[in-house]
Structure formats: C-alpha cells, structure tokens
Amino acid sequence: MDFSLSEEQLMLQNTVREFARKEVAPYFQALDKKPLPPTPKVLTAQMMKERYPWELWNKMHAMGLCTLSIPPEYGGGGASLLTQAIVCDELGRAGGLNVILQLTHQHLIDEFGTDEQKEEFLVKCATDPSYIIANCTAEPESGIDANRPDDEPGVTMKTFARREGDEYVINGFKRHVAIAPLAKLFILWCRTDKNTPLNQSLSGFLVPLETPGVSLGDIFEPQVMMGRGGMNAEVHFDKVRIPARYRLGTEGKMWEPRAKQFSYRDILILSGKAGSLQSVFDETLAYARDKIQEGRPLIQHVNIGLRMADMLATLETAKLYYRKLASDWDNQKAGGTWREENLFLFRGFLSDMTTRFFLDGLEIWGGTGVQKETPFHRHFSGHLAGGHGVGSSDQMRLRIMKWLADKSNDAYSSR
C-alpha cells in the first residue's frame, strides 16, 4: 500500500501547517488561558454567534479550507477525500473549529442533492462563510441506534414528515445538534413512513433556518468535554412546511446511502484525531525530555520511556490508517472496493487505544496535565467528547460482531 502524497498535497499540507501554527493554535492557547466565562442560565444563539471566532473562520474560508468538498462548478475546491483528510490532520493539531462538519454536510448535498439544490445551497456555502450547515439526526430515544438498521416499525426515531401535495409537513425534535446555533441550513433525517422499520422509511430534507416552525431549544456549551468552543442545541420542527423539492434523495430509501456517506465524515474525524494525537505526542515528548526527576529527564525513566513508545505506536497507526481509509474511499472512482468494516474495525480499536494514549500522557504530565491551560487537557477533552459524537467503540464492535457471525463472509480469513 502506497500512501505517499503528491507534490500538490505536500504543498497544501505545508501551507495549512504554517497557517495552523501561526493563526489557529494561538487562538486556542489564548482561549485555554482565559478564565471560563460564567455560564448564564439560558444560552442564546446570539451569544454563541458572538463567541465564535469569525475572523479566523473567515480566513480559513478565504483559503478554501472550509469548502474543499464542494465541486469547482459550485465554487469549491473539489478535493479528494485524502486531500481533505490531510488538511483536517493539520488543523486537528491546533484545533480544527468546525471544518470537518462543514466538509461533510456539503458533501451530503453534493452526493444526494439535485442540480437545483446544489445551485441554491452549495453556492451559498462557497461564497458566504457564515452559511453554516448542521446535521439533525439524534433524538432522545434515537441515539446511536439511528445508525443501526435493525429496528422495528415505529421504534426509535420519532420525527416525521408527511407529504401533502407539493410539500412536506414536518413535526418532531432533534438534540445534540453540533453547531446548530450558527446554522443557516439544517440537514434533517426523519421518517416518512411510521409502519416500516427505519431502514425502509428514512428520508432526508434540507430545511433553511428561516422556515416557519423551525426553532432552537436548549443550547449547550460543553466547555470541558469539548475543549471549549463547541456548541450543541436542540432543534424543534413544529408543523414545518417545506417544498418537496427540498427533499434530499429518494423518499424512504436513505438509510443505506446515508450510512455509507457518513463514512466520509468518520474518515475526516479520524484524520483530525491523528493531528490531535501528533500535537499531544510532540508536546509530551518535549516535556519528558526537559522535566527532571531524580537528576534525570523523565524520558530516561523506564516507565515513562515505555509509555512514550506506546503513544508513538498509536500515533503512527492513526496516521497510516486514516490515509488508507481515505485512499480506499477515493479509489472507488477507479473501480476500487470500499469496505466499511475496515472503518468500524479501526474506529473501535483507535477509540480505545486513544483513551490509553491519553492516560499514558496524563501519567507523564503528572499534576500539570489536569490544568485546563495545557493543550493536553484540551485534546483529551476533545477525544472524550468525540468518542460519543459519532458512535461509541462498543457500537463499532457490535457491527463487526454481526458481520463476523455471518457465515457467508470470509473476507478476512481468505486474504
């Protein structure tokens, strides 16, 4: 397997690395050092908009980093997934803001949207940095299982869209929707049939914020768990009427295509995580080389040195594997096979290895590691939040378990 990067990719990697070092990292470092603001009883979308680092975001947008997944004919970079992953890796070292989500959401519109939808929404994303898209899937009784095909009619997801002539009428509510307070467009996943399982009734819709009946519920700013700067909200849909032309893809047939295209997001998340691990590894190694105990640098104490070796193994695995997955994804265009089991295997494995990576790091940083001013603390928080943002490692193993139980499948033993 050859994961070497092209000249063009290497140049982009260098540019983004420099930008992240000079502009993004200092923003997060300053944020870490600021005292936590008092959390008001009620957070509003306006407050969240005021706290967002628009200046930095606008610069990233002007560099084209936030629109790499949009095809050039709609004003974006039209980059391969590997190229996007390299960018997210570099940004992940410093703190990637909301780039991964935007690349994914734009990709969903590109993949499932009509030409008319792309013209209307992707062009806005490409020209207006404040045109942010959020994805609405999770509900109180539909968390991780919204990503699993095996439910009974009516169980789990409740949000429902009823067709009325040339419109759909949508009722329901979503929660934990990342970046919702800034969003101008929601990609909504809901049922269009109450009598069939979710894998036969899931539909997608594009719902602009200004549509009557769309409102935000409680807003959360999980400062510690999301390393600050993250925001989630409930999104309510109350008798929302949207034109049928805003349906994304085929009615009731979106479970499988949606699940497949979310692999795209997961690969980008893995690349961002690899960047985060790189940053922690670099900082931890420097610390272990400089900090003296018993007259010697920490790294020369065997227990510390062995932990650093394990951390390096996790980092290298993360880097190699996201590049493999992104290359596999891109190679589909040339007739290559995409195996989502490879993604599940790796996500489950890496999630647990990363937890161990951070616990090893914490051991090395000692008391300093738990101070919120350290980058270590920020990256660890991000890992804990990310572990559940897109599905727990248990869920990954459950999928592999099902797949292994299938006697017709011998893909791994026949290699």
Ligand SMILES: Cc1cc2nc3c(=O)[nH]c(=O)nc-3n(C[C@H](O)[C@H](O)[C@H](O)COP(=O)(O)OP(=O)(O)OC[C@H]3O[C@@H](n4cnc5c(N)ncnc54)[C@H](O)[C@@H]3O)c2cc1C
């Ligand atoms: C940082 C962050 C960002 C997020 N962003 C978004 C977003 O943009 N849009 C969005 O729609 N949602 C978002 N979410 C929500 C996320 O998708 C859900 O939190 C996730 O699906 C888990 O749902 P839950 O919290 O209800 O937990 P649950 O699904 O209740 O899971 C709790 C535990 O139960 C286990 N479990 C659940 N179901 C089963 C089952 N059937 N069999 C066996 N074990 C099971 C899980 O493995 C887990 O260990 C975000 C969450 C976080 C933390």
